[in-house]
Structures are given as structure tokens and as C-alpha cells.
Amino acid sequence: MNWMEKELERLSGQSLERFVHASEPARGFPGYLIRGDRRLLNLSSNDYLGLSGNREVVEAMRLALEREEAGSGASRLVTGSRQANERLEQALAAWQQSEAALVFANGYMANVGVISALAGRGDVIFSDRLNHASIVDGIRLSRAEHVRYRHNDPEHLNDLLQKHRHARRKWMITDSVFSMDGDKALLHELVELKKEHGALLMVDEAHSGGIYGHRGEGLANQLGLHKEVDVHMGTFSKAFGVYGAYVSGSSTLIRWLINKTRSLIYSTALPPAVIAGVEKALTIVQEEKWRRDKLAASIQVFRSALAEAGFTVGRSDSPIIPVIVGDNESALRFSSILEDFGILAAAIRPPTVPEGTARLRFSLSVAHAESELLHAADRIRQAGMYAGVLKE
CATH class of the missing domain: 3.90.1150.10 (Aspartate Aminotransferase, domain 1)
Structure with a gap:
């Protein structure tokens, strides 16, 4: 040693x-x-909306703990999905105005699992240089070519997209609010580049969910660009004050992730009490x-x-x-x-x-x-x- x-x-x-x-x-x-x-x-906390100690959230978790077991027991693909999980995912999809949603254990596992399930050899992933470490690690695991563009520099990204125009698939991935600088991604410009180059766009709204948008849907929604985002990821550990993460998008996307995402398939589902807390927090985020x-x-x-x-x-x-x-x-x-x-x-x-x-x-x-x-x-x-x- x-x-x-x-x-x-x-x-x-x-x-x-x-x-x-x-x-x-x-x-x-x-x-x-x-x-x-x-x-x-x-x-130093990410408890932006002050919900980690909210009485309604804590009470919802307490009741779920008394009503159900402490843990979920296994992966959802092994023992099935509880009604609370299904209800939460339906509520998340409605909130994000998407066809479906899928809950993960945390944001790191969501990004690592989703990116490596969607991209592979022959693909190129264009990532902002200041993206979160979970995005970087997901790209590494995917075995796709990792191309980093200068922070919030659409012109540099455009040049790189042009250079790799013959890639099998082109993915653009960005944080919406960057976790260490607090500035925002230039989503309008990214959407334009996505259309121009036939790329796919994934946005990590970990630090913008709950804060931006009329009902806290995130920055993409506030800018009216949510329909242009192919993969929308967010967390429950920041503005929601609880724990976990989700991905929303098309029903085809969610079906694919259920079958291909190792961090979901081989992980025990979130405990029922956590799901209950997130469900209550989602209501508060939208209404308050x-x-x-x-x-x-x-x-x-x-x-x-x-x-x-x-x-x-x-x-x-x-x-x-x-x-x-x-x-x-x-x-x-x-x-x-x-x-x-x-x-x-x-x-x-x-x-x-x-x-x-x-x-x-x-x-x-x-x-x-x-x-x-x-x-x-x-x-x-x-x-x-x-x-x-x-x-x-």
C-alpha cells in the first residue's frame, strides 16, 4: 500500500x-x-427549495416506511415495480410533457447508465468541457468517441460537428446549469446545431430542475425547447430535497433504457419511503x-x-x-x-x-x-x- x-x-x-x-x-x-x-x-448545500426538511415530505416518507418495508428488495426487473414507482413515473412524464419517464437510484447512475446504453463504437459524443463528471464517465463507458468542445462555444461545436459529419450517430450532451460555475448552457444555439447536423441532444437538468420553468420543469422548458430535447435527465437530490434521479423522453427511449441500461438492470430499486418523499416533493415543486x-x-x-x-x-x-x-x-x-x-x-x-x-x-x-x-x-x-x- x-x-x-x-x-x-x-x-x-x-x-x-x-x-x-x-x-x-x-x-x-x-x-x-x-x-x-x-x-x-x-x-454549500444543493437544497435549493428548502424541501429536505419539509414536514409534508418527511411525513410522506414516514407513512410509507410504516406501511411498507424499509427496502425494495431487488431490481425492478426481478421482483416487479411497485405501484408507487409507476405512479411517480407517470407524474414525471406529465410534468415534463413527455411520453414516459424512468426513475434511477441517483444522478450519477442515471448519466453513466443512460449514456453508455445509448451510444457505442462508431458514434461521436460532443460534450461541453465543463460537463459534470458523471457525463464524462458515461461517455468513457460507452466506447463512443469523446469530443469535448470549449465551454459554451457554439462555433467550436459547429466546427467539430462538421469534422465528424460521417459519424454513425452524433450525440450532443450538456448540463443546463453548470454545477461549479452556475452559468447556463446556450440551449437555443445547441438546438439549432442539432437540427443543422442531424444530431441528438441530451440535457442534464440536475441544477435547474425545480428552479426554472413555470412549474419547475427546468431550463429547457422555460425556454420553450423541451420538445427539442431527445433525452431529459434530472435529479431529486437538489431542488427536490430527497434522493434519486429520472430520465424522460419518448416511450421508445424508455423501453430501450429498461432493456439496455446496466445501472438500472443491476441495481436495487429505490426504497418505498424515498419514492413517497419524491412524489410529495414533486407536488410541492409544481404547486408552490x-x-x-x-x-x-x-x-x-x-x-x-x-x-x-x-x-x-x-x-x-x-x-x-x-x-x-x-x-x-x-x-x-x-x-x-x-x-x-x-x-x-x-x-x-x-x-x-x-x-x-x-x-x-x-x-x-x-x-x-x-x-x-x-x-x-x-x-x-x-x-x-x-x-x-x-x-x-
Whole structure:
């Protein structure tokens, strides 16, 4: 095992070693968590709509746990699919205005399984350079040729599509909201390129589902482009506050995935309590528009406060707000000082982000009050100066 020790020493020396820290929800204080003996304002969670602790969601899960068994027992293809699964997938298809939907254990397994089930040798997959790791890994498993285009650069993508015009099938895959930068994919341009080059389009709405669209359907729906997306993927672990993922599209697509997706075929189905929680969260996401409105207002307040403090925060209106520091050690120092100030904001370092772009990634929730965000922005300004990443 010496090779492990040497590699870990290298990571530590470059401020790249990761650690798992014990923490618990701060009961009675939404938007906070407990780490050690401190209560921290949680600005690192993806619980955008504040549903992870929602009483209706928790109660739905509790009732399902009492009514049914703790686990599902096997793959759905072995012991069958419970009524709750069928009901949820029908509701998801109606929500996304698609013919069918399919639930997965989580977003990583959905992307890895779906991409490797749809593409293969002789195909070319065009992927945004900043796509999520699960997309990258799915492409690798597919054995298709992996062609990465410069981030949000339609002209570069067009050149690459032209270069590979004789491919058996051409797939374009993108996040709709990029998880580390918080900016949006140029979906209008991607749809035009899809039509021009006869390609297929897959969109990962993990960080936009629940947030964009009149009923939280996602960015593609808000832009009126959902009918142009061949494979629509989303998760239940972020705005839904629970766990799991789904894919929606044509009935032919879903039939294919049931027969070809290894991460579905060889995985135990989600527990009934999780399905019940997701089902309740889906109802809340669609009906309680005030959550999206409040989140949008909080995003504007927090972004403006950080910009006034001297940070560069970009122009996106997503709840993901990166403050790029540059080197790994400075990012860790910045994060540590903020924790001393009572704020949790994790330092994000390579390989999650490109070399030289280590950052603090702030993500907002409906659980945060405006006064908390304004106070946090002031503390972030002070921490930035102490860490040497912000000048007076």
C-alpha cells in the first residue's frame, strides 16, 4: 500500500487532499448545520427549495416506511415495480410533457447508465468541457468517441460537428446549469446545431430542475425547447430535497433504457419511503411557485452584496455563485476563516474544477433569510481580506 501513501502525501502537499467532516442538521434552524460544537450557516448545500426538511415530505416518507418495508428488495426487473414507482413515473412524464419517464437510484447512475446504453463504437459524443463528471464517465463507458468542445462555444461545436459529419450517430450532451460555475448552457444555439447536423441532444437538468420553468420543469422548458430535447435527465437530490434521479423522453427511449441500461438492470430499486418523499416533493415543486420566487430574490440580493464587496460573481441568475480564488491553499484558507465566522462554504479544487481556478462555491436555499444572506456577505468580505484574496 506504499503507493497510496505516496500519492496521498502528494495530494496533501498540493492542498488537494479531501476529508470527510461529521455534521448534522441544526434542528429548528433551517439552512444551518452543526459541525462539532458550532452552528454554521450552510452555503454549500444543493437544497435549493428548502424541501429536505419539509414536514409534508418527511411525513410522506414516514407513512410509507410504516406501511411498507424499509427496502425494495431487488431490481425492478426481478421482483416487479411497485405501484408507487409507476405512479411517480407517470407524474414525471406529465410534468415534463413527455411520453414516459424512468426513475434511477441517483444522478450519477442515471448519466453513466443512460449514456453508455445509448451510444457505442462508431458514434461521436460532443460534450461541453465543463460537463459534470458523471457525463464524462458515461461517455468513457460507452466506447463512443469523446469530443469535448470549449465551454459554451457554439462555433467550436459547429466546427467539430462538421469534422465528424460521417459519424454513425452524433450525440450532443450538456448540463443546463453548470454545477461549479452556475452559468447556463446556450440551449437555443445547441438546438439549432442539432437540427443543422442531424444530431441528438441530451440535457442534464440536475441544477435547474425545480428552479426554472413555470412549474419547475427546468431550463429547457422555460425556454420553450423541451420538445427539442431527445433525452431529459434530472435529479431529486437538489431542488427536490430527497434522493434519486429520472430520465424522460419518448416511450421508445424508455423501453430501450429498461432493456439496455446496466445501472438500472443491476441495481436495487429505490426504497418505498424515498419514492413517497419524491412524489410529495414533486407536488410541492409544481404547486408552490413562491419558493422559486423567493429563491430568485435571494439570489439577486446575495449576488449584489458580493459584487459590492468587490468579488466577481458573473451574471448568472442561478443559485450557484462561485468566487474564484485561484490557488488551492488560498481557497482552503478562505473556507477555514469563513467556518470560524460561522459560515460553511466548501473549497472546490481540481480535478473538480480546472487547474488554477480553485474557488468557494456558494449555493443558496429558500431556507436562508435575506438578513442572513446580507450578514453572510459582509462576513465573506472580511474573510476574503483576512485570507488575502480580496483587497481593501
